[in-house]
Amino acid sequence: MITTPACEPAPPPQRSRHWPAITAAALTATVTVMPGFAIGALAPAIETSLDISRTTLGLALSSFYAATAVGSPIAKRIAARLPVHAVLSAAALIAAAVLLAAAQAHGPTLLTAALVVGGLGNALVQPAAGRLIAARTPTHRRSLAAGIVGAALAAATLIPGLLVALVLPDYGWRSALVTAGLLALMPAALTARMRTPATPLPPPPAPAPRRQARATLMMWSLAAALSATGNNAVATYFVRLGTDSGLPARTAGNLLALSALLAIAVRITAGILTDRAPRRNPAVIASMMLAGGLGLALISTGTPATFVLGAMLAFSAGWGWTGLLLATALHLVPNRTENAGHTVQVGIYTGAAVAPFAFAALSDTVGHTAATLACAAAAVAAAGAVVTGSLLFAGARRGGRSGYLGRG
Template identity: 30%
Template sequence: MNQRGLWPLVGRAIALDLNSLLPVGLTGALGVLIVQDLNAPESAGGMLVGAFFVAGAFFILLAASAIDRYGWNAAALAGQATTAVALLACAVTPHPWGLLLIGLSLAGMGSSISQPATSVLLTEHVQPRRRGFAMSAKLAAVPAALLLAGIAVPALGETVGWRASFAIAALFPLSGVVLLLRFRPVRTDSVLEGRRDVGELRRPRHRALWLAGTGMLLGSMLPGVVLAFMVPSMVDVGLTPGEAGLLFAVLNVASVLSRAAVAVLADSPLFRGNAAIMAMMTLGGLGAALVAVPALGTVLAGAFFAFTMGWGWTGQAFALALKTFTESPGGVASVMQSGGMAGSALGPILGAAAVHFWGLPAAWVLSASASVLGGLAFWSLPSPGTVVHRTREELA
């Protein structure tokens, strides 16, 4: 596949992922307005975001085999339609506020199947030598788009209201449904090299795959803690809330740039293995540990490493898992997605508990430990050739 054919595929994957993340992005950006309008407790925003990730993490484990059975296109179609329904349901949800938990849970289910489906899209239609770039580029653009949404959406919410914002957002996954009905690329044998025949696909059962999913869970706890507690940590060392918020936005840009850099380097020999993933997760954990030291210099240095290295590894992790466990790409992507969503939910929850009992530094020590352990989990994975060889022996 030439470069010209690569970008449309990556662009479609990015668009579908972004559509599926709109509900949680809107909830984060409009949380204050939602709480005020529904007379909800201050903790409601966190519970709504948590419902999105928890429901998604459990649902995709149950539906993992569906992507391989029915194909990525049908799975993504179901995910986009579910997201559209969830956005409209949130827009018309009456009091009490707890009913929104149902809408956000439904949205989490839609996202949990859309995102692994787009990973399978890139696995099936992008040549192996460019797959690392494609996967990292897909995941690099999502935080960039959510950052822009976080800046623009509050203004929209204050003019037309949060309910209208959810209703308008439903147009995006509906456009995704139209895109999926029109777009059905043809796979080539060279792209599918190393895959089993469709009739031999089954849910992956390698213990090492669950080790990769566990590494994804542990590593994904850090971004959640960063989102929840970075600004308070900056304020604690002397920055004003305005300065901390501005720096938080700048660090988000740095995170996007780090993912873009990883995408450019993803298919180079230096980045192809699991050592690069372990190194990035370890540096991210080091950054979190530095934030735990209550001094301006250490917090700023730690914030930089936590945002860049602590978030930069996810595309490589997906690419490595899909290359290592070739027998069922939909199931593999689902396990990784479930781990990522579970970690995104657990990070803020356990971090909040740590802050309650021991203070802000405890949340950073917790996330630092989880990130380092996640890196060790990826380091322990077998090489791709070993897993493929074992799979073929099982079939013999």
């Protein structure tokens, strides 16, 4: 049975009211990861204004994602003990403060320090969101719920894309970051929506055997790291790659926003469809990673047409698996929901931590084409890790024929 803190005073809500809570959590997840994407999208302007190198800014961006990955074990414990609504509200407030502080930076030191703090705040989100989904969402709707929360990664690129297109040209990068910081305050006003009930939903299906479950989660975390390495590198430097392919900066910003909208739609649609047959989630995830790798390969060709097509494919499929992976992990360990969110988060943000600095250094050495092809190769390796994990998953299913793992 899922346990939640008895100190939360909210009465058990009706199940029909779980979607407002999930939406509020998704908005929180959007703003907490936004500092990394916003500063990445504004990178050319920031580098020129502060007179810092591409590698230095890449290292600063990597520190954001590294802080999320390193801070995740502590965040998991915090999310397991404190009320969900308090954890998510605190994360949103931290993100707002980080964006406003970054807007005042006059060198890499303050910028990097702000990103580290932002990464630690971002680490609180996935473990808390896992608890919220398990406590508020019926089992047959969890892929959709996780897809909505997972859409935050796409939405977090949508806002920077709009900032590049609408704010940066006329008002500069500092005003763009201030705008993002003010937007980040909004989810904190939705605190009441994210309270978990004192009485959880009915007991979940029996979990998989612990040893097989641990091995499966490790492989899925590795897959998330590999795929996120390639996808995050391209998302972070999307505007620069677009301009190098021959697109105007404003067009690249608009394309980033459009690609993000497509990614949101894909995540939600995938959640709806896979809720009908959740046992197929690993195969769907692997297919999405492969399709994302194809999109990255198209981007590497460096022409406007292939960049547009590759961007759409990389964002829609290449980033579309995040919610499904969280939902699948929740099914695998329904009695340790914060562990599921922690596993997915560590994988994604370990890869994301490597991506900005590694891509910047690699592109400086061998060029954008080879660097983007390396990202595509990482996506293919990620799909292989998902397949390997799914075989372990099948072994766990044979070891305990019950619940989610026992349905053929």
